[in-house]
């Protein structure tokens with residue numbers, strides 16, 4: 001057993017723990033929310049415009065953004081939630097070639113080259129389906145019970161009107 005620093009609160013916790021004993025942050029990979037990184041592959045026909053967009057959307061200075069467009073492929077940002085990578089990709093895709101990937105803690109030049117692009121549209125329907133599935137099933141069940149009750153009451157009313 002080794003002690004590691006919790007990525008959320010920074011305190012020491014066992015690397016075997018499922019969650020941080022101090023703040024409850026999930027430490028097992030499966031429990032962690034998926035994070036994305038954006039790799040700039042080609043700054044496009046107007047690198048100045050791409051650098052300006054990077055500067056506008058990320059916490060980068062004009063010079064840092066400029067430097068990134070000069071040594072592609074490069075990781076421009078890490079640790080984004082789905083909504084953030086979606087918006088950023090949307091803002092950048094018209095001016096440059098970039099790919100959204102599953103984030104890694106360390107990005108070597110080889111890893112940058114080999115990283116498989118995530119299909120964000122597909123990813124979105126998958127995450128939405130996952131969230132919507134259970135409440136929909138619940139309301140469908142409630143709807144089915146109410147419909148059955150309605151049919152039963154109408155049927156019994158008609159039968160009683162007919163025979164009595």
Ligand SMILES: [Zn+2]
Pocket residue numbers: 006007008009010011020021022023024025
């Ligand atoms: Zn913690």
